[in-house]
Amino acid sequence: MPLKSTAKNLVAFASLDGIAVDQHFGHARYWQIYDFSDDVEFVETRKLPPSCSGQGCCGNFDSVYELLKDCKALFVAKIGEAAAAYMIGRGLKVFEAAGTIDRLVPAIKEQYGKII
Numbered sequence: 001m002p003l004k005s006t007a008k009n010l011v012a013f014a015s016l017d018g019i020a021v022d023q024h025f026g027h028a029r030y031w032q033i034y035d036f037s038d039d040v041e042f043v044e045t046r047k048l049p050p051s052c053s054g055q056g057c058c059g060n061f062d063s064v065y066e067l068l069k070d071c072k073a074l075f076v077a078k079i080g081e082a083a084a085a086y087m088i089g090r091g092l093k094v095f096e097a098a099g100t101i102d103r104l105v106p107a108i109k110e111q112y113g114k115i116i
Helices: 062-068 081-089 101-115
Strands: 010-014 030-035 041-047 071-076 093-096
Touching: 010 101, 030 101, 062 081, 081 093
Parallel strands: 010 071, 071 093
Antiparallel strands: 010 030, 030 041
16 A cells, blocks of 8 residues: 655645635735645645835745745735746746635646646
């Protein structure tokens, strides 16, 4: 019998309420982390101060990357070109999405091999 893989296929959703993808990348304080390895399951909520202030984006995405670097993909309501390029350049896939996480999960799972 094959051993179950311990590798995680983590995906992060920028969500203030834990229900919907409702945060712009630079303003996101809460990231809902799901594991897509076998059955999709919620892992944890990760928190950090927003990487951009209300006065515009400062371009410091290091803290977000450090928090999410074990994830394969990020789903956000919006993301600027500089932030997307920064994350993509470090191997994370970035998607803009709208809707509730529970409605997005089946579509992501169906397309997982193609997008992640």
